[in-house]
Amino acid sequence: MALRMWASSTANALRISGGASKAQLSPAFSVSRCFSTVLEGLKYASSHEWVKHEGSVATIGITDHAQDHLGEVVFVELPEPGTAVSQSSSFGNVESVKATSDVNSPISGEVVEVNPKLSETPGLINTSPYEDGWMIKVKPSNPSELESLLGAKEYTKFCEEEDAAH
Helix, strand or coil: CHHHHHHHHHHHHHCCCCCHHHHHHCCCCEEEECCEEEECCCEECCCCEEEEEECCEEEEEECHHHHHHHCCEEEEECCCCCCEECECCEEEEEEECCCEEEEEECCCEEEEEECCHHHHCCCHHHHCCCCCCCCEEEEECCHHHHHHCECHHHHHHHHHHHHHHC
16 A cells, blocks of 8 residues: 555656556556656567567557657658668658657568658657557568567566666
8 A cells, every 4th residue: 555655756756647548558568667658569670669560550650768768859751652771771750859760671672651640740650659650551462570679578577687788
């Protein structure tokens, strides 16, 4: 009970809410580390992109951890549909108030859709990195590449180790 009260008062002091909108994001459950969220059911690249494979299409974006380190995203450059992407190669850029960073594809394939909302509202990457802030949808050319990516627990551990080293 004391822990619940401490957590509640800490959350109030930091203005953190566990509201219902967060619950909708999780396909199974989420692992929260510090202030970044890692969702179960997604695969993660060590370069901080996520991929959600559903049927013949994979949705790709940058992780909550990545957007948190970037700061406020002000511009996004994405490829056109029909463009081929390769695993671990850049497909676009994210410009924040801090820096411009390449975004790498966690898998190979053909871009079938680009998130049209990001051209006018790039900040969706900050406010909703796993839902409204997705970047591209790809038809995978080698679905077995998904096996080389990290699960939620492995990605969380990777981020903790990476943060500890800096």
